[in-house]
Amino acid sequence: MTKRFDEDVRKGSGTRHSIVAREAAQWLIVLSDSECTREEREEFIAWLLRSNLHVEEFLRISELTGSLARFRFWPDDSVADLIAKARAGSSGAVVHIGAAAASGRAVPAGDSLADRSVADSARVVPRSLWRPCLAAAASLAIISLAVGVIAGMFDWSSKTYATNAGEIRSITLEDGSVAELNTRSRLRARFTANERRVQLIAGEAIFNVAKNPRRPFRVSAGSTEIVAVGTQFNVDAHDSSTVVTVLEGRVRVTSMPDIPPRDAGRFNPPLDHQIELARGEQAIVTKHRPPLRVAAADTARATAWTERRLFFERATLRDVATEFARYNDRIIRINGDVLAVKRISGVFNATDQPTFIEFLRTHTDVRVREDARGWVLEAGASQSDVDGAER
Amino acid sequence: MTDGSHKARITEWVRRWNFDLTRFMERRVRVRADAQDVAQEVYLRLLRTSQTDLIAEPQAYLYRMASNLAAEWRMRSCESKPHSSAELEVLLETRTPEVQLDAEQDQARLRAALAGLDVMPRAVIFLKLREGMTNEEIASHLGITRRMVKRHLVIGYEELRARLIPE
Numbered sequence: 434m435t436k437r438f439d440e441d442v443r444k445g446s447g448t449r450h451s452i453v454a455r456e457a458a459q460w461l462i463v464l465s466d467s468e469c470t471r472e473e474r475e476e477f478i479a480w481l482l483r484s485n486l487h488v489e490e491f492l493r494i495s496e497l498t499g500s501l502a503r504f505r506f507w508p509d510d511s512v513a514d515l516i517a518k519a520r521a522g523s524s525g526a527v528v529h530i531g532a533a534a535a536s537g538r539a540v541p542a543g544d545s546l547a548d549r550s551v552a553d554s555a556r557v558v559p560r561s562l563w564r565p566c567l568a569a570a571a572s573l574a575i576i577s578l579a580v581g582v583i584a585g586m587f588d589w590s591s592k593t594y595a596t597n598a599g600e601i602r603s604i605t606l607e608d609g610s611v612a613e614l615n616t617r618s619r620l621r622a623r624f625t626a627n628e629r630r631v632q633l634i635a636g637e638a639i640f641n642v643a644k645n646p647r648r649p650f651r652v653s654a655g656s657t658e659i660v661a662v663g664t665q666f667n668v669d670a671h672d673s674s675t676v677v678t679v680l681e682g683r684v685r686v687t688s689m690p691d692i693p694p695r696d697a698g699r700f701n702p703p704l705d706h707q708i709e710l711a712r713g714e715q716a717i718v719t720k721h722r723p724p725l726r727v728a729a730a731d732t733a734r735a736t737a738w739t740e741r742r743l744f745f746e747r748a749t750l751r752d753v754a755t756e757f758a759r760y761n762d763r764i765i766r767i768n769g770d771v772l773a774v775k776r777i778s779g780v781f782n783a784t785d786q787p788t789f790i791e792f793l794r795t796h797t798d799v800r801v802r803e804d805a806r807g808w809v810l811e812a813g814a815s816q817s818d819v820d821g822a823e824r
Numbered sequence: 825m826t827d828g829s830h831k832a833r834i835t836e837w838v839r840r841w842n843f844d845l846t847r848f849m850e851r852r853v854r855v856r857a858d859a860q861d862v863a864q865e866v867y868l869r870l871l872r873t874s875q876t877d878l879i880a881e882p883q884a885y886l887y888r889m890a891s892n893l894a895a896e897w898r899m900r901s902c903e904s905k906p907h908s909s910a911e912l913e914v915l916l917e918t919r920t921p922e923v924q925l926d927a928e929q930d931q932a933r934l935r936a937a938l939a940g941l942d943v944m945p946r947a948v949i950f951l952k953l954r955e956g957m958t959n960e961e962i963a964s965h966l967g968i969t970r971r972m973v974k975r976h977l978v979i980g981y982e983e984l985r986a987r988l989i990p991e
Contacts, residue, residue: 451986458981462974464883465952466959471879478878481886482870489863492890494985495883500934501984502953519947519966646955646965682956 456480457490461498516647595619596636599760599784601741606631609643610650615738616760616783636759637669639680639736657718658687666710667735674719678735679710686716686724741783750775750810753789761786763807772799772812866890937987945980948973 460477463469481487594614596602602614606622608629614620618636622629626648631640633654642650642661652659654670659677661684669676677686688706708724710716715727715735734744741760745753751773754765760783767773775798781789790808793799798813866889870878878885938946944966951962963970 451982454985455978455982458978458985459974461981462959462977466974474879474882475875478875478882481867481882485864485867488867488870488886489860491886492863492866493989494981495887497985497988498953498981500930501938501949515943515947515950516966518943644955644957644961646951683954 453484453486453490454494457487457494460491461494591621591623593619593621598762601739608645608648611641613639613641613739633668633670635670637667637738639667639739642666642682653689655718656689656720657724658689660685660687669735674717676715676717676735677710677724678715679712680736681712683709683711685709686718688718688720688722688724738783743781743783745777745779745781747776747778749773750777753777754810757781757783757786757789760784761807765790765807766809768809768811772810775799862890862893865893869893933988937984940987941980941983944968945976945983948976949980949984952977 460480463473464477481491594602594604594612596614596616596618598617600616604612604614604620606612606629607624610629612620612622612631615637618638619634620636620638621632621634623632624630629645629648629650631650631652633652640650640652640661650661652661652668654668654675657668657670657675657677659666659668661682666680666682666684667676667678669678677684686708706723708716708726710726716724717727718724737744743753743756745756748756750767754767758764763786765786779792781792786808790801793810794801796813800811800813802809802811866886869889870886873885938949941949947966948962951957951965952959957965959970959973962973966973968976
């Protein structure tokens with residue numbers, strides 16, 4: 434079929450079935466490559482049309498890889514180990530620096546990945562040498578704790594980022610991951626050689642995580658822990674619960690009990706306190722409760738804040754005021770319980786409260802009073818639902 | 825800039841064919857159609873399809889065809905077997921205990937088959953399917969060439985297929 438296929442793989446005996454299976458696997462790999470050409474696609478079609486057996490094998494192998502892509506039981510530890518082994522095996526030598534240099538050259542010049550590969554390999558060299566020793570020592574709690582301390586001494590940095598009311602900040606973390614920090618939010622990042630730990634102390638953030646399966650990216654917010662490898666997700670931390678929305682890739686969300694952070698690594702949560710989320714899924718995590726999965730979240734809405742837009746659909750005026758308060762120093766206060774549950778629908782600019790106030794003024798059932806701290810709302814004549822428009 | 829749009833294009837492309845594949849798989853499970861029958865019918869339809877329709881995204885086209893076929897069969901079996909209530913339930917309720925059990929067994933079999941793979945194919949398959957890395961990314965991550973990445977993928981897929989799908 435095509436010269437792109439590896440001769441070594443093509444050789445070897447097999448039944449007619451297994452030869453077709455191999456061809457199907459090769460085609461799947463060629464087509465899944467982003468550089469698949471038109472000629473290759475044409476060849477593929479010709480191959481398909483040659484026999485219904487080809488169609489059958491191709492669908493089978495697609496299905497198989499499809500179920501593997503959805504497979505939820507790859508444990509993190511064994512994978513890191515596996516990749517370490519694979520890397521060690523690929524060099525065929527104990528000296529990993531040599532292997533790293535070789536791999537850098539092996540990538541075609543002009544490929545932007547080449548530089549990154551060298552840098553990446555260089556950074557993890559000491560760790561891959563240590564790994565066999567660590568694996569042996571892992572069962573001894575004291576030793577693994579000591580290792581933690583040593584790792585901390587060698588490369589440990591903790592940085593805190595914060596935003597003021599109305600401020601939205603994009604922070605590039607040292608590994609290249611980007612955190613988009615929403616208004617009145619605080620985030621602490623602590624990166625070590627073997628993991629990237631981020632604590633969302635308050636507020637909301639979107640994380641666009643740089644891929645590195647050997648160095649998991651963990652975000653904790655209250656009692657929620659989120660582990661991602663290469664993905665993009667939004668975390669909205671409230672006092673009582675945390676909302677996680679996956680925009681791309683996949684994350685694991687754990688509802689953690691009250692344990693000291695330094696013991697968290699050794700803690701195994703109950704199975705139902707840990708779920709995996711795929712793209713477009715959302716989880717709401719409340720303390721001491723299993724995460725609640727919400728399928729097919731409206732991701733556009735979850736990320737609307739990056740454009741400073743606030744969406745409300747029959748939200749109570751109380752909630753709307755609370756939401757505006759996240760972005761502004763001047764606050765909206767509401768007098769009266771009836772007015773507080775008045776329903777509001779509309780899209781507003783988060784940092785443009787005056788426009789929202791003007792919008793409220795058009796309603797005869799609301800009276801607005803302005804003072805030094807902001808605005809006070811009081812009930813006017815009658816209650817009715819109102820709908821806003823794009824501001 | 826170009827790098828960003830390139831990446832976005834790839835992401836969009838992967839998303840699209842994954843969507844088609846997922847839908848195909850869901851429908852096939854629901855109908856429990858035999859792989860051979862599906863393939864036979866898809867093949868016949870492919871022969872009648874114009875090349876120009878196929879060429880842009882042959883893979884997505886194939887999956888779409890297969891999933892539409894599964895949906896058609898599902899509808900047809902609903903119509904032709906209105907008297908068997910048990911059958912209807914299976915068709916309407918996707919999460920029957922039976923299907924769930926199958927899913928659990930499938931997961932266990934997948935795990936066993938993966939554990940049986942050599943380190944390299946297993947690592948490459950993990951990075952490809954789970955992390956969604958491109959072949960280039962896998963190559964630089966593992967310190968091997970792209971050609972080797974492809975080779976390990978073929979070996980891995982083939983091995984898994986032999987283990988998981990009985991003749």
